[in-house]
Amino acid sequence: MSDYQLIIIGAGLSGLAAGIRAARFGRKTLIVDQHYRPGGLNSYYKFQGHLLETGLHAITNFAPPERKRAPLNLLFRQLQLSRREFPVREQIGSEIIYPCASLRFSNDPELLQAEVEQTFPGCGERLYQLRQAVAAQDPFAELPWQSARSFVAGYLKEPPLENMLFLPLMLYGNAEEDDMALSQFTIMFRAIFEEGLFRPETDISVFLDMLVRQYQSFGGTIRYRAAVDEILIGGGSAQGVRLADGSVITADAVLSTAGLPETIRLSAPSGWQTPPAAYSGKMSFTETISILPDISRDAVRQDRTLIFYNTSEHFQYRRPQSLQDSSWGVICFPDNFAGSGSGEFFSIRVTNPASYPHWHALSSEAYAAAKTACRKEAVQASEQHIGSYGQAIVQQDSFTPLTIERFTRKAEGAVYGSPIKIADGRTPWTNLFIAGTDQGYLGIVGSMLSGISIVNRHLLA
Amino acid sequence: MNREEIREVLLEIIADIDEEADFTALDADKPLRDQLELDSMDFLDIVMELRKRYKLQVPEDEYPELATLNSCVNYLEPKLRDL
Ligand SMILES: Cc1cc2nc3c(=O)[nH]c(=O)nc-3n(C[C@H](O)[C@H](O)[C@H](O)COP(=O)(O)OP(=O)(O)OC[C@H]3O[C@@H](n4cnc5c(N)ncnc54)[C@H](O)[C@@H]3O)c2cc1C
Numbered sequence: 049m050s051d052y053q054l055i056i057i058g059a060g061l062s063g064l065a066a067g068i069r070a071a072r073f074g075r076k077t078l079i080v081d082q083h084y085r086p087g088g089l090n091s092y093y094k095f096q097g098h099l100l101e102t103g104l105h106a107i108t109n110f111a112p113p114e115r116k117r118a119p120l121n122l123l124f125r126q127l128q129l130s131r132r133e134f135p136v137r138e139q140i141g142s143e144i145i146y147p148c149a150s151l152r153f154s155n156d157p158e159l160l161q162a163e164v165e166q167t168f169p170g171c172g173e174r175l176y177q178l179r180q181a182v183a184a185q186d187p188f189a190e191l192p193w194q195s196a197r198s199f200v201a202g203y204l205k206e207p208p209l210e211n212m213l214f215l216p217l218m219l220y221g222n223a224e225e226d227d228m229a230l231s232q233f234t235i236m237f238r239a240i241f242e243e244g245l246f247r248p249e250t251d252i253s254v255f256l257d258m259l260v261r262q263y264q265s266f267g268g269t270i271r272y273r274a275a276v277d278e279i280l281i282g283g284g285s286a287q288g289v290r291l292a293d294g295s296v297i298t299a300d301a302v303l304s305t306a307g308l309p310e311t312i313r314l315s316a317p318s319g320w321q322t323p324p325a326a327y328s329g330k331m332s333f334t335e336t337i338s339i340l341p342d343i344s345r346d347a348v349r350q351d352r353t354l355i356f357y358n359t360s361e362h363f364q365y366r367r368p369q370s371l372q373d374s375s376w377g378v379i380c381f382p383d384n385f386a387g388s389g390s391g392e393f394f395s396i397r398v399t400n401p402a403s404y405p406h407w408h409a410l411s412s413e414a415y416a417a418a419k420t421a422c423r424k425e426a427v428q429a430s431e432q433h434i435g436s437y438g439q440a441i442v443q444q445d446s447f448t449p450l451t452i453e454r455f456t457r458k459a460e461g462a463v464y465g466s467p468i469k470i471a472d473g474r475t476p477w478t479n480l481f482i483a484g485t486d487q488g489y490l491g492i493v494g495s496m497l498s499g500i501s502i503v504n505r506h507l508l509a
Numbered sequence: 510m511n512r513e514e515i516r517e518v519l520l521e522i523i524a525d526i527d528e529e530a531d532f533t534a535l536d537a538d539k540p541l542r543d544q545l546e547l548d549s550m551d552f553l554d555i556v557m558e559l560r561k562r563y564k565l566q567v568p569e570d571e572y573p574e575l576a577t578l579n580s581c582v583n584y585l586e587p588k589l590r591d592l
Contacts, residue, residue, distance in 0.1 A: 116546040117546055122550060126554070128525070130528055132528060500550070504550060504553060
């Protein structure tokens with residue numbers, strides 16, 4: 049008999065959600081993570097007395113509890129968590145800023161509709177048609193790849209507007225360069241423009257605790273600082289895992305949320321011969337987090353939750369040719385959500401596209417210097433849109449593609465994983481499955497639904 | 510279990526799955542999914558819960574038997590009679 053019915057690699061959001069499902073229905077389940085804390089890409093750390101979140105800007109797919117068909121509420125039901133007892137704060141409103149135009153949007157899709165009508169005369173009706181077409185799509189139909197760029201162009205016929213709308217949708221959930229799969233576009237369009245953005249009333253640590261407690265209350269076991277070194281394959285199926293400390297744990301099935309390149313690496317000794325490079329995404333980011341005293345709030349905009357900006361009319365969603373490209377990105381105000389009180393400090397986060405190979409090539413001294421330089425550049429770029437705050441910063445931290453790779457083992461720090469997704473979660477072995485980012489659903493809500501649906505489909509049915 | 514007990518159990522399972530479930534206007538002869546706005550994933554949970562509680566296997570091709578509250582009771586009655 050095996051030690052466990054199911055081993056899940058990764059205590060990120062997909063692994064935790066998968067674990068809750070399996071344990072809830074009596075599967076003897078073990079989650080292992082290399083890190084000492086749950087959350088993966090969406091975790092937190094303590095920095096000079098402040099709790100800093102590593103991933104969360106805003107959770108997509110906002111829906112009030114009574115909208116039962118909404119993905120967010122389905123997610124809560126599947127995990128048997130009470131949506132009513134999960135207090136959230138909605139965004140106060142966000143904006144997409146390009147040199148010649150800007151568009152506001154909020155959790156009321158009519159705001160974006162009205163903004164487009166006003167800014168792009170004649171395009172209101174076309175946007176409405178596009179929204180209808182998006183509503184009619186089935187993004188889960190596992191169809192061949194289709195270009196979202198040409199789909200949208202067919203409706204809007206207005207490249208500047210198209211470039212504006214693609215900026216948040218790609219930045220918050222596209223693993224491919226340049227174009228985006230129509231299915232992924234549909235998911236992101238609904239998640240951001242139709243449903244909207246929110247955050248937990250407190251911080252991500254409370255949400256993670258809630259998930260871990262739910263998993264444990266169903267009898268699940270979780271082990272941190274337990275890196276998997278190899279997925280053991282024998283007789284055509286997965287037998288279990290070998291941890292970095294040499295111990296072997298056996299299981300009837302293994303579910304990996306570590307991403308495809310890492311999963312292939314872990315299974316390679318036993319014969320997964322696919323070169324991982326094909327599954328290494330190119331899109332990675334730097335993020336600069338600045339902490340400021342409350343008194344300097346008036347220096348910057350307080351009426352936006354997120355500002356997506358681009359200093360060019362063209363939008364090329366690509367890995368830059370330099371460490372960081374601050375000509376486009378997103379500025380997040382974690383304190384600008386409805387009902388956030390003011391504390392002693394507030395923070396501003398700036399995320400810009402970055403090149404993993406450029407960061408990887410640096411020596412450790414050059415790395416530290418490059419981080420400082422990139423932070424400065426990111427702050428200056430954001431000041432163009434929100435007012436100057438550089439002089440008021442009391443503390444600052446940042447992460448790079450290397451940081452993301454180190455803490456989550458996402459190859460090349462590719463936040464959204466592989467450009468090729470494995471929608472059915474299958475691998476060459478009948479009892480080894482993939483969930484999370486590289487199965488295809490992205491973001492916080494997406495990765496959790498991924499964990500849930502793969503367990504439902506392959507491990508509970 | 511008799512029909513009434515089975516009915517009670519079903520409503521309890523659904524209430525457990527869905528804290529928003531409202532049975533006041535539920536028509537026992539109309540599809541549960543539409544009336545309660547349930548997803549196919551929720552539906553699977555009713556099956557899973559029956560398995561967990563009564564070791565009862567519902568094969569996939571018999572899921573349509575569980576469409577309405579009354580059809581559920583009809584389907585489950587012979588299977589749960591001796592419990
Ligand atoms: C800067 C940033 C901002 C973001 N902002 C948002 C946002 O505002 N809203 C939103 O919805 N989403 C956001 N995301 C995306 C979101 O965080 C991810 O899509 C989601 O968390 C992915 O979850 P996952 O479980 O698929 O992967 P991961 O979180 O990467 O989980 C995988 C886990 O596997 C573990 N692991 C890997 N290899 C091994 C091994 N060999 N042995 C043991 N364990 C291993 C890792 O430690 C990790 O914990 C953001 C991400 C980043 C980086």
